[in-house]
Amino acid sequence: MKVTILGAGPAGSTAAYYLAKGGISVELIDRVEFPRDKPCAGGLFNPLLFDNEFPHTKNFPGKDLFKAHFSCGNYSFNFESKVPLMRTSLRSDFDQFLLNKAVEAGADFSIQKNPSPAGKCIIDATGAKKIQDYPRAGICLVNDFPVTEEIDTVYIHYGYQGIKGYFWLYPKHGYANIGVGAYLPQKGIRSLYNSFIDLLEKKAIVSIDKRSCNTKIIPFSTAKSLYSESVLKIGDAAGFVRPGTGEGIFFAMLSGKIAARSIIENKDFAWYEDQCIHEFGIYLKSAAVGFPTTLLNKIMQKVVKVGSKDEEFKKRFSENFFRLEHCRLGASLVKNIFK
């Protein structure tokens, strides 16, 4: 059997890697040249978990971060962890690394501007496209700005100037990734983005020479359908992003790994859907429930206020944000609550 994968982002390259390792003939197609950039913060949450789940990524040279600063309204707190909270990198580097692994494993990669694949088994890993494809989506603005001094703290700023979402600064080797993610609809996001950079400069956290940014939609709920007769959706195409943080790389790769397993073990596409829901889908759904957009800023102000006074609460909140436990644990917890 031959499998065609459209899209060589983390989802597509991971599916291709595991399929090729499993002895399946794989054609991996992207419509653009690699290395390519993708508007993203480039943060791998919980790097230890990442290395465990995807051992072939263990030697990827990112920047491990142990410190975080959360703020909302008049409140803020710092958190420091003994284990890395996040590993950051440029997406162009990480995605090229994953693509190389897929090709080394035996996947056949090509660039085609308008691919029209035929066949019984096509994997759609083409990323997020139209807002209408997802019941709930957000908008993000982001850029990697070169910096001369290394930054060692992740900055998360909720509800800045009333925005329903959060601004961030994720430090990378030689760069500060500055972005914002907000639930739709959101007016005036570009001027708010500039105003957040003003704030970071005023606090002497960064100094940015030339400002610019990319815009991209982000799914906050699973796509309306995950498969048809011959096409299976993985990653952002399937809407596998954690609402509340926008984390999607891990779930893109995990869904690619599960898709590969379903094909290698000759399971049907319904098995793939069930497995994704079992492994992380319930967790993503519960995260969506936990973040009602209308109350978001009030909740986050309260959370950061309590965190600024209560060490135990601060620790639990921060560990949850960076997902220092496997999502399967979160999923089983939610299952038990609703039993």
Ligand SMILES: Cc1cc2nc3c(=O)[nH]c(=O)nc-3n(C[C@H](O)[C@H](O)[C@H](O)COP(=O)(O)OP(=O)(O)OC[C@H]3O[C@@H](n4cnc5c(N)ncnc54)[C@H](O)[C@@H]3O)c2cc1C
């Ligand atoms: C601003 C922003 C910040 C984010 N920050 C983080 C973060 O810090 N950590 C995190 O975990 N997640 C983050 N995410 C989410 C993360 O970027 C995505 O979840 C992840 O990229 C999904 O991977 P993917 O492989 O499904 O899709 P993509 O990475 O989007 O890859 C899709 C690929 O498909 C190709 N393609 C598209 N159409 C076609 C076609 N017709 N034929 C062939 N190829 C095609 C594209 O060229 C692309 O290479 C962020 C998202 C945004 C928007």
